[in-house]
Amino acid sequence: MIKSTIAEYIKQENLANTNETLIVGLSGGADSVALLLVLNELGYKCAAAHCNFHLRGEESNRDQKFAEELCHNYHIPIYIEHFDTTEYAVQNRISIEMAARDLRYSWFDKLVVEGKGDKIAIAHHRDDNIETLILNLARGTGLKGLTGIQPINGHIIRPILSISRQEVETYLKDKNQPYVTDSTNLEDEFARNKVRLNIIPALEQINTACQKNIQNTITYLNQVQLVYKKAIEEATSRVLKNNQIDIRLLFGEVSPQTLLYEICYPLGFNSAQIEDLFNTLESTESKIFFSEGYKILRNRGKLHIEPLKEVDTLEQRLPQISINYQDIDTQFQIPRDKNLACFDADLIDKDNLEFNKWQDGDYFVPYGMKGRKNISDFFIDNKYSAAQKESQWLLKHNSDIIWVVGKRIDNRFCITKATKRAIIIRILN
Template sequence: MFHKFQKHINQNLPFLSKGKLLVTISGGIDSVILAHLCKQAKFDFALAHCNFNLRGKESDADQDFVEQLAKDLQVEVFIKSFDTNAVAEKLKISTQMAARDLRYSWFDVLCTQKQFDYILTAHHADDNLETFLINLSRGTGLDGLTGIPEVNDNIVRPLLKFSREEIVSFAKANNFKWREDSSNASTKYLRNKLRHDVIPVLKEMNTELLHNFETTQSNLKYSKSIIKDAVKRIYKEVVSIEDAVIKLNIKKLQELPNTNAYVFELLKDFNFTAWKDVYNLLDAQSGKQVFSATHRLVKDRDYLLVTGVSNAINSTSEVSISIAEDVKSIEIPFGVLSFKTTQQIEESNKSTLYIDKDLLKFPLTIRKWEKGDYFYPLGMQGKKKLSKFFKDEKYSLLDKEKALVLCSGEDVVWLINKRGDNRYKVTEKTKNILKITLQ
């Protein structure tokens, strides 16, 4: 196996021979064999072991084993202990997810502090097949079917071309020792169920299973590349970004063949799972929404709008700000308002308002607009409800959620950053002009 490993490195991963490597090791057979292979290949490497404290004395014994292996191999070893269950409970995530996040965060820190070039993990061909079947059973796109990448940024998996059988055979032939994780024998986890009950049956039915699977994944990767090129070509025509809002042009999307396929590819990174609801938004009424754990998708007339969930929460939260007469500036959710008494009107725009100060009743207030609010828009005749004004100005749902008004008593003096009120405009009779600027 070593000669096959060395040939694979020389042909496909030659940069490992010249880099400073951090080999992640649990004490299990896969990572132990990776460490031995790196030693035989005369790589410049150190070991990194995480004690997640999930199996009591067994976890501590794993740590002891790794420390002894490092001495035997005459390489440096880094050990980190975690209270994994406490972290999982605090973050409201699974223990497995907490362990993964803790592990890779620490590896990144080590790489920065100790200047390692690459992180090596011991994932092999059977792990790749298991991941494929897990993703297939849960529902996924091409990304989930193309498996574990051999190189992902600074993470390298040099054993992906090797089967579990090859690794076990090599370990036994060389009398290498390793640790057995008792939790791997339990079939209550989906991965273990596949490993012990499903994949052996598939291999019995087809002795070339792993080879054929590798061929299939290779073909899927070619297809993924074609799709990526197609999406890249239409991206500029369909997608635009304004004020941290991603906008997808519905008309241009519907002109494309296989519209839903393009929608999936454009939105797959935003963690949506209710894809039928996402596709239905194309023909839904304005204001309809679909949420993922991290993002919100809104139908707004001619566009699908993508924002973070945190933006949605902030935009719908209550706002109530009181402004005394002597206030010079005050922070609001999307900027800073400054107040200055002046004697003349300079160039005006939507973010600057000049009003008759003597008509105001202090303290002024800033709040969210409410149903029934109205004002007398500058440049227009008579009064208009804000809801009607929003409709005429083609406000999106997101725009309406963010809209704030500056009020004097019950009167709306300014729809902030949009339009002032005619009743408070500066006239020939005005003695004191108040300049309000949004920055």
């Protein structure tokens, strides 16, 4: 039963043909073992790829040994790769789970590039798809996040996406084929395990057919996504020309904010940024928004989209500073350097310093003055352009702005005749 279902799914989704070599990601778990054996039985030229992440001590070595013996028994070639997953996670400041994913897929890409196989077959099944949908719902998502795991992504294919975990285990039981179990899958420390072990069983108490119903919904939403994508493409062509969004035309569309999201999100802008951008569309003041690769300038009824230049990237980089202390004596002089600021050390706790960009309502007391001044007015007085406003850093101490970096310090924290020790802050980059 499972073999014919998978064969039909591969044909329906046009995943592979029998002339191609399929490299199966083989963890040793039930799903990957079943995928390898079914593809082999269906006549595909198969190889296996096993990742040893060295995260579970002897259990990791057990999994590798099992994978090697399985492939030996079925005369299937296998590739093994070892990773220092913990070190990679530390160096890249990401979770262990994300590190393992990055390492795994990078190696899979390498195998294809080196000609070891034509496609990588991953053993995601129906239950994984449902768990992904629930996780996306919990984290917040658009329509695309509700369409679940896709059967094809470049040279990655997922031939058993229509098969349940129970069907996989039944198939292996009927063949009397053992597999290994990752002990961490039985713990609810990770978000996906929480969904699998707690949330889905609770949903099944409401409706025993919930998983089948959710999968049917995913299938339906994938069809809806095709209609939605076409509508977005047509609307985008109406409002976006020469890398400029016409704000008047944007507001003439059925859902301006949704369309703006679909245009900007692929450029690296997050949901909060896009919401802020949308909320400024009817303002008369120019404003710039940055993602890692692009900037959007709102000016004169248009949103101008431009790739970032190196200078833009430098402007967005968080300032790096050095902090020194110096006793005040008759020889002390405040250095004349725009990248350096001196304050009364008794008024500043270095652990409470942070850099921010300006927001409406921000103010400070400019050096040499007694009354406070809005940052926006300071920008106007100093003839700041829209780009200069968005690239200007402010140094805050607790909730107070103490330095418009490179321009003016706050009079409340400056060095006076009563100051005994200075704190000297220098911008390094």
